Amino acid sequence: MREELEKQVKKQLELGVVRPSKSEWAAAPHFVKKKTGEWRCVIDYRRLNASMVADSYPLPRIWDHLRRAAGKKYYCTLDMNSGFWNVPIEEGSKPLTAFITPIGLFEFNVIPFGVKNSPAEIQRAMDACFEPLLGDDAFCYIDDIVICGDDFESVLAKVELFPKQCRKTGFYQRLDKSKWFKHQVKYLGHVVGTDGIKVQEKKTQTIVAARRPESRRGLQSFLGMCGYLRPFICRYSDTTAPLFDLLKKGAELKWQPAHERAFEALKEAVQNTVILHAPTPTGTYIIETDASELGVGALLKQCQGDVEVPLEFASRKFNPTERRWDTRERELFAVKWAIEKWRDYVSLAHFVVRTDHNNLRYLTNVDTGKVFRWALAFSNYDPRLSFFRESAIISRTG
Known part of the structure; x- marks a missing residue:
């Protein structure tokens, strides 16, 4: 050289x-x-x-x-x-x-x-x-x-x-x-x-063809590539949780079946990413949320004509304190978190929130504690905020 x-x-x-x-x-x-x-x-x-x-x-x-x-x-x-x-x-x-x-x-x-x-x-x-x-x-x-x-x-x-x-x-x-x-x-x-935002095919191919990392640095590099695409990936935080556990201080990089499943699921999610559409001035926004024991998943969609199209996926892990919350608290937090994340879209527009838990009734019957504080945050969006009970939340394609 x-x-x-x-x-x-x-x-x-x-x-x-x-x-x-x-x-x-x-x-x-x-x-x-x-x-x-x-x-x-x-x-x-x-x-x-x-x-x-x-x-x-x-x-x-x-x-x-x-x-x-x-x-x-x-x-x-x-x-x-x-x-x-x-x-x-x-x-x-x-x-x-x-x-x-x-x-x-x-x-x-x-x-x-x-x-x-x-x-x-x-x-x-x-x-x-x-x-x-x-x-x-x-x-x-x-x-x-x-x-x-x-x-x-x-x-x-x-x-x-x-x-x-x-x-x-x-x-x-x-x-x-x-x-x-x-x-x-x-x-x-x-x-x-014109259609929106999509992943470069070359990046998808690189991730899908990746072999199982054999070192911490290799795993960090792989997760870094995938993390750049997280707005396209449903439940990214849940999917990657077992892999990030391997990077915790003192953790041994010992590959178990749960890690292999997470690794393959993440590559499959990258391979099946969809176009994230651009919002229109008149379409109604829809926020779909769901919470598990591990974290929160959310999807921002919009009605464009007769079709609901995806604009962005989002997710985050629960910390140890949040994991101790009951189901109602986790589901309510998911709604609060998603609305705050996408407030630039929905603060001045009519929008719908879909969740698989009947949180609205619980919200209106509470007058103390953190749930009450969350209810106050929701009031900033009233009367544009509506809840719908749905059985299927956050489908991959929207």
Whole structure:
């Protein structure tokens, strides 16, 4: 890898990305293979990161962007050319980024990948650069930008504004990776389009083909991949509970039949994920809830025409105290938790709650304790809140 490192450093020198350094700092470079088969040089900045004060500039929430982008007619994705290298760093900070190579010590003139505060810095710069076009139909997550909309002309106007902003601020767009006026695009690890949000097929295949983990790190990695898809998975917390038990402090990674069942059930759930639809302005929202001894499961749906379509699944585990609650308390908590989770959808709209337990009667007869406090929380939604007793709760497809 010596030749590859020398080649990349010399190219970075020509581009002005790095410069020779006399710093007291010296991080070690490593290589990871890209999907294209090329090699990416990654600097080990763990020592530097440990001594840095965290930058609190907020990164957007991925699912906020996905929900707002879903359901549009046209999509354009705009790829930045080495987005991190578009933002210079202060002179006094450059020596901190120094890294050692066989041909000398070098430091970055621009934001390097791998430094703890780099994502916050690039997000700040991108927000400032593209502020005129960001909004309801244009989103930026670090250096990934999507412009979408139902009207061709309005999308085109924002697309035409993008290179103008690049020229003003010194950013560079990579045209060969940008997509133009598609009905669906890959964005933030998902496929977002006119129909809604769905899982990338490649991610599904990777998880379904995964072998049983043989180490704690392997299990953590597998659960991390699956956790990214939990809004698509019914009862994710219940399904994964046996696997997370193996990661508890002091637990031995000893695979039992319960763990194998959970592992296979999780892969099956990933394989059978459905499209999560975009909400419409007029459809009635439906929240379906259920509680087990382990935790809560919920599904947000909406009536669109004559069909009820899924918008998002959600779940959470009970803590030891909550597991001691009786059935009525667990079921009531499930309703409370789901409403609070999706309050942005239902707070100003008529909606229905479906549960397999007759909680409404119990709610109205209690005037003390935590259930009474939950009843007060429900009153914020009255009279739009109705309960229906159902036997089948949270079907996979909605």
